[in-house]
Each structure stands twice: as C-alpha cells, then as structure tokens.
Amino acid sequence: MKLGARVVRDRWISLGVFIAIAAIWQVLSVIYTVEAVPGEPMVAGWQVLFTKTFLSMADYWAGGLGVPSVAEGADRSYPAAALSLADHSLQTIIRLASGLVVGGGIGLALGLAVSWSRWTRRLVDLPVQFLRTLPLLAMVPLFQLWFGTNIAGEILFVAYGIGVIVFAGTVNAVRNVPSIYIDNARALGASRLTLYRTVILPAILPEMRSTVLLSLGTGWGAVLGAEYLGAQSGLGYVIVYAQQFAYLDRMFLIALLFIVYTSISYWGVSKLTARMLDWAPPSQRL
C-alpha cells in the first residue's frame, strides 16, 4: 500500500534526524571541552552520560530493597542508580498524574459551567479568566510559601497549570459544538443534564484531546517547577541538587529522561483517546 510505504519512509526519516542530533551532540562534546567547574564538562559525551553520570544517580538512592545506598557507605552501583532513577521518576509521575486528574477535572467542570446557565457563567467566567492570566512560573515562590514542602502544594501547582489550559480548551470546544446537535437533542426531549452527558461531552472530545496533550506539556514543566519548591524527591529535586554543584551532565541526563517520559505520555493519551474517537472521521483522530 502506498500510504503504508509513506509511513515507513517517514519513520526512517525521523529516526535519521534523531541519530543525527545525537551525533552532533557527540561531536560537540569532543570539540567544545570547556568545563563549568574542574571535571564537569559543559557538554558531556554519550560515553560519560551512560557510565559515570548514570552511576552518579546512585547518590540519590535512599537505600532499601537489599541495595545499600552511598550514604550507608556502599560504592555507587548500577542497581542503586537504576532504582534511584525509578524511584524519583515515580514520585514525579505520581505528582503529575494527581495534578492531571485534579486540574483536568476541575478545569473541565468549570469550563462546562460557563455554558451551563447564565448564573454559572457569571460565577465562573471572570474569576477563572483572571486566574488564567497569572504567570505560572511567577507562582512558584507563592506556592512555596503557602504550602512549604507539602506534597499537596506540588500537586495543586501542577493542577493549577493544567486546569487553566483545560478550562480555556473546554470553553472553546463547547462554543464550537454545532448548534444543530443541541437543537436536535432538545427537540427529542433531552434534559439539560442529558444534553451535556450525551451531546456536549462527546462532541467536544476531539478538541479536548488536543487540549489535554497541550496541557500535558505544561504539566511536565509544572511538575518540575513544583519540585524546585523544595521537594525531597522527584526528578526536579535531582536537578536542583545537581545545579548547586554544577553537575551539568546529571541535569542533561534528567532532561533526556524527561523527553522520554513526555513522549510516552503523549503516545499513551493519543492511544487511549483514539479508541474513544472511533466514530470521528480520520481527520479528527490524528
């Protein structure tokens, strides 16, 4: 099939670009040997990142599971490094997922409230539009002072970042629902609640899908920001710690990990929602 052949060719091109970027990075690490502090190159080559840098992740391992930590006097080991990365990743992902559920849920509910009735519009629209204009990163110190190192503060920060995007996306998507479907449902006897459940929600799904993907990008950024707040775990914590000692290679390794996680989460949301969009024409399912 022609289309299939094109997809395969596109994949090879993507892979080629990917390898080229990795190669450029490697070349850069050889010709640009400036060090931030002695022993810490500005650009760390792959041979460093996957050995010394990866091993150094063992420093963040708290011990347990039969793998002793560096603090307990053990040498850096690959198992400790791998467990450490997995543990901190899990912390970050839990914060992101909780924030996504809380923020997505509240954003969706408030977004729907804008079109529900004149009263709910008046109650919700202006305050949330105001909240929306607050710059997310400027809120980091505020949240730090309000919640300290409490995990609730980190989740709320992520929820806030995601919530305002989902809110705006919902308001817009509801506005774009063709009025013919609403008229038809009302003429057939649907109550307002039924109308929202059976018409508005499915009709906004294709647009909400891109909104969720957009908010997911912000969410990954927000969870890092939240962990700068002074969390004692998570990938953001590893970066903050590494920054204090100018461990550029560690920061870069975490950044790479972020790229992988973000891609997986995009792919996961796409797959999940594609199944819910069986009904839509292919152009809306991409």
Add this chain to the structure above:
Amino acid sequence: MSTNVAPRMIELVHVERSFRRADGTDVKAVNDVSFVIPEGEFVCLVGPSGCGKSTLLQMLAGLLEPSDGDIVVGNKPVTGPGPDRGVVFQKDSVFPWMRVIDNVEYGLKCRGVPAAERREIAWTYLKHVGLSHVERAWPRELSGGMLKRVAIATVFANGGRVLMLDEPFGALDYVTRHQLQDVLLNLWNADGAGTRRTVIFVTHDVDEALSLADRIMVFRSGNKVDDIAVKVSRPRTTDSLLLPEMVEIKRKLLHHLGLDHAAGLDAVADEAVA
C-alpha cells in the same frame, strides 16, 4: 375550516417574530400569522427563501420564542421544545458519536423507555426506512440520503404527534429526494386514517409541495399570503401533477413566488384570492 371534524392540533394566533439587524433596525421575519391545523393534516409551507417559513417552524418547535402572539399545540401552549413535536432539520442532525440504532433510540432513552422496548421500536422504524442493514454503523459511513432516513426514523420512533420538517430534502439529488418523499408518505400513511400524525413540511420546491400536501400555505416577507387545499387523491403520481386542478394550484404558487413568466401569467391579472 369550521366544517373540519378532526380536532385542532396546532393553533397560531397573531404570531410575530422580529430580529434585530446588525445596523440596529428591526426586521419582522414573521408578521401577524394566524392559522389552525387539524390533527392528521399534511401541510406544506411554501415561499421564497427569507419569507419566514423556517422561523415559523423554529417557533413551533419551541427552539425560538415568538415576539408576540400565542402558539398552541395539542391544547398546550408551546413554551419550549418537547417530544410531542418531532423536528427533521435541513442540516444533518444525526449524532456522529452514536451508532445508527442508538440515534434512533435517543429520544426514547431520554424519556426513560426501557432498553428492550426502545430497541424494538427503533428497530421497527429503521426497517421502515430501509436501513436495518446498517443498524450498527457509524453515521460517517452513511450517505446524505441515508442520514435523512435515520433522522426521519428517529422522530417517528420518538412518537410525537406533530412532525415538522424544515426543507429536509433540499440538499439531496432528484432520485434520492423522490425516494425519501415516498418513505415519509409511507410512514405517515402506516399509522392509518384517523391516527395519522400532523405534518408541517417546509419547502421551496413547488412540485414537492403538490405531491405531498393536503394543504399548502404560502408565505412572503413574513406574511401568510395564501392557504390552498389540495384535494387530489393519494397516492399521487407524476400524472397527478398534470391534473387541471393541480396545474391551477401550481400556477397560483408560481405567481406567489414571482415566477409569473414560468406560470404563463404574464398578461393575466392578479387572480389569487385567499
């Protein structure tokens, strides 16, 4: 009119509707319209585009409020949309996120009809419109004519005693349009004399009105300008349209639409009297 034995189904009393234009002036889309439609009658509303016939239908459906006047359907004043009045819209109204059978069941489900019962009803009407083979299909897999069949099955399944159709077949090709006219008439007839539903059918196609209607109301610039009974028996064929009384009605309609030349009325004085 007073000799009609069937009870009043629809009554409009001095109904008006105005819209505000962008430049601030008011336009009367419907101007002081009154009429009574007895139960079981098939009425066509005919007029040039912008004559207010669709606005009138929207008000009857309860999707638009009149600026003035009263609308009563089945002895109840119309205050909003309701399942007692089914609407087939000009645009495609079939929900793309529900399978065909779920679309036909939708109204029944809204009113809490048990699953088995509503499936039975939906299935019956789907068979009536000739779509039982695509019961589980997504609407995107259907042609425009098939979508109209689904919409018709949906309003019939919903059981409203009044059906309103707003230029339903306007966007369809000649063959499909005629097939769907038959589908509609067959469903309407299937109820049997005395229990037929009341139908209001908006169209700008004169021949369509002549082959469907018991009665044709003509609208122009928001006013009802004529109200013509079509007494030719059913079923009507292409030959029926050539009967002298049909030709006479067609002349009148074309005259109202400003097509005097086509009606051969260039030199004839205005003889249209309500």
